[in-house]
Amino acid sequence: MRFNALQILKQGLTGNRGWAPQWRNPEPKPEYDIVLIGGGGHGLSTAYYLAKKHGLTNIAVLEKGYLGGGNVGRNTTIVRANYFLEGNSQFYSHSLGLWENLEQELNYNVMLSQRGQLMLCHSDGQRDAFARRGNAIVNQGDDAELLSPEGVRALVPYLDYEQLRFPIYGGLLQRRAGSARHDAVAWGYARGADRLGVDLIQQCEVTGIDIENGAVRGVQTTRGSIRAKKVAMVAAGRSGQVAAMAGMRLPVESHVLQAFVTEGLKPCIDHVISFGMGHFYISQSDKGGLVFGGDLDFYPSYAQRGNLPMKEHVMEAAMTLMPMIGKARVLRSWGGIMDMTPDGSPIIDRTDTKGLYLNCGWCYGGFKAVPASGDCFAHLIATDQPHEAASRYRLDRFKTGYGLMDEEGTGAQHNLH
Amino acid sequence: MRITCPLCGARDLREFSVTGSAALLNRPEEGAELPEWDDYLHNRDNPAGPSDELWYHSGGCGAWLVVRRDTTSHAVLDVRLASEQKT
Numbered sequence: 086m087r088f089n090a091l092q093i094l095k096q097g098l099t100g101n102r103g104w105a106p107q108w109r110n111p112e113p114k115p116e117y118d119i120v121l122i123g124g125g126g127h128g129l130s131t132a133y134y135l136a137k138k139h140g141l142t143n144i145a146v147l148e149k150g151y152l153g154g155g156n157v158g159r160n161t162t163i164v165r166a167n168y169f170l171e172g173n174s175q176f177y178s179h180s181l182g183l184w185e186n187l188e189q190e191l192n193y194n195v196m197l198s199q200r201g202q203l204m205l206c207h208s209d210g211q212r213d214a215f216a217r218r219g220n221a222i223v224n225q226g227d228d229a230e231l232l233s234p235e236g237v238r239a240l241v242p243y244l245d246y247e248q249l250r251f252p253i254y255g256g257l258l259q260r261r262a263g264s265a266r267h268d269a270v271a272w273g274y275a276r277g278a279d280r281l282g283v284d285l286i287q288q289c290e291v292t293g294i295d296i297e298n299g300a301v302r303g304v305q306t307t308r309g310s311i312r313a314k315k316v317a318m319v320a321a322g323r324s325g326q327v328a329a330m331a332g333m334r335l336p337v338e339s340h341v342l343q344a345f346v347t348e349g350l351k352p353c354i355d356h357v358i359s360f361g362m363g364h365f366y367i368s369q370s371d372k373g374g375l376v377f378g379g380d381l382d383f384y385p386s387y388a389q390r391g392n393l394p395m396k397e398h399v400m401e402a403a404m405t406l407m408p409m410i411g412k413a414r415v416l417r418s419w420g421g422i423m424d425m426t427p428d429g430s431p432i433i434d435r436t437d438t439k440g441l442y443l444n445c446g447w448c449y450g451g452f453k454a455v456p457a458s459g460d461c462f463a464h465l466i467a468t469d470q471p472h473e474a475a476s477r478y479r480l481d482r483f484k485t486g487y488g489l490m491d492e493e494g495t496g497a498q499h500n501l502h
Numbered sequence: 503m504r505i506t507c508p509l510c511g512a513r514d515l516r517e518f519s520v521t522g523s524a525a526l527l528n529r530p531e532e533g534a535e536l537p538e539w540d541d542y543l544h545n546r547d548n549p550a551g552p553s554d555e556l557w558y559h560s561g562g563c564g565a566w567l568v569v570r571r572d573t574t575s576h577a578v579l580d581v582r583l584a585s586e587q588k589t
């Protein structure tokens with residue numbers, strides 16, 4: 086069923102009893118051309134673009150839980166294209182372009198809100214770095230504005246400008262950046278893929294990958310074995326376990342990242358804002374909750390929850406930057422499993438096994454990547470050639486040392502990003 | 503999360519920092535081949551379950567520790583001095 090104004094009116098007048106399920110719930114077939122392991126944002130968008138752009142529809146997405154139950158439904162939904170390094174910059178630029186047309190493409194309201202993202206700087210050095218980054222972003226064709234302290238104050242008057250410890254020297258604003266409804270992105274791609282004939286199979290955990298003579302043959306699952314000509318691993322935080330089924334050790338360590346939401350408030354924070362001197366960023370959801378987060382807890386974890394010290398740090402940073410939110414009550418906090426790579430950038434590549442493909446290493450930034458990752462991974466799986474926007478996301482860059490993309494400049498080493 | 507340092511006793515998580523898998527103790531010999539270094543520096547077992555990790559008691563005695571921890575529950579299962587672990 087296509088969504089349109091007439092449908093909404095008709096359904097509204099007839100008690101909303103006519104809405105049908107958004108996707109089928111099929112039994113797994115014994116064989117597919119392509120099996121995708123993981124029904125998160127990246128798995129679903131990959132399935133959609135394989136069907137839509139490459140006409141490949143004999144595909145199954147195997148999800149061990151429910152669609153969108155992983156990180157795609159746990160993130161803080163920031164969408165932006167303000168990366169600095171060659172490789173990342175064109176990829177995220179491509180992704181933002183796809184975001185801007187996503188609702189029309191999927192006929193689904195993903196609630197993309199280009200409210201602008203503001204990164205604050207608090208020293209001369211940081212401001213210089215922002216000027217350089219802003220120029221790089223503009224050169225790659227996206228938007229960036231360097232704001233003076235007065236410019237920042239005019240935009241967001243409620244920050245603490247009087248404090249001496251971390252004075253605000255300015256900010257880098259990307260107006261096209263913003264946020265989106267995370268669940269809707271998963272659902273929109275799921276519905277789109279299903280309508281094109283892709284089988285979305287939930288409650289189906291992959292427990293083994295069958296390889297014969299260096300080529301992939303299929304997978305073992307909790308719902309039986311499934312043969313496949315091509316198998317693609319898109320399991321985000323669980324990539325290590327999935328790749329181990331194919332005898333691979335990945336340059337990935339899984340860590341926990343926490344996030345928080347307050348009770349619903351009247352609109353007060355109109356942008357996405359990140360503090361430059363502590364780990365804190367914030368935006369306000371359409372329901373009114375302040376959604377915020379900080380850095381990793383910095384120890385390996387699959388628990389999907391974190392510890393108190395990082396919570397305390399995030400709250401302290403919040404109070405330093407915008408004391409006005411101090412009376413808001415925090416309703417919930419949670420954590421997600423982040424697939425961290427040594428340089429903090431992702432991997433979209435073939436593997437040494439014929440017909441086996443890998444998409445992982447999204448660290449804490451893979452939500453904004455969902456459209457482009459699906460597009461580029463689908464291209465790779467369908468054509469066996471990397472998409473030009475993702476050609477630098479090679480698995481072997483750590484081994485060779487060539488083409489590392491370390492945005493933070495801290496070194497291509499685990500536990501530094 | 504609290505970690506019982508063999509030298510200092512049970513201490514708060516905030517006193518420690520972690521460097522990653524205890525496999526870091528098994529540094530390849532000088533002149534080892536590239537794949538061996540790649541494995542050592544980058545590739546990880548990344549276990550979901552009991553995992554040996556290298557922790558540093560930075561806010562305490564300054565000892566390096568091998569902490570065995572369940573990464574699915576954060577339970578600390580065992581703590582030893584790294585100096586005793588290394589063979």
Ligand SMILES: Cc1cc2nc3c(=O)[nH]c(=O)nc-3n(C[C@H](O)[C@H](O)[C@H](O)COP(=O)(O)OP(=O)(O)OC[C@H]3O[C@@H](n4cnc5c(N)ncnc54)[C@H](O)[C@@H]3O)c2cc1C
Nearest residue numbers: 123125126127149155156157160161163291421451452453
């Ligand atoms: C707190 C938090 C805040 C974040 N904030 C942002 C942000 O503001 N902006 C941004 O761009 N990114 C953000 N991210 C990162 C982003 O959410 C992730 O990088 C991205 O969602 C990962 O890709 P995915 O959606 O495919 O992962 P997931 O949704 O985790 O999908 C992977 C799926 O694979 C399934 N799976 C695993 N193993 C198997 C198996 N053996 N068999 C079958 N299925 C399996 C899992 O059940 C899961 O559903 C944040 C993450 C967190 C946790």
Ligand SMILES: [Zn+2]
Nearest residue numbers: 507510559563
């Ligand atoms: Zn100690």
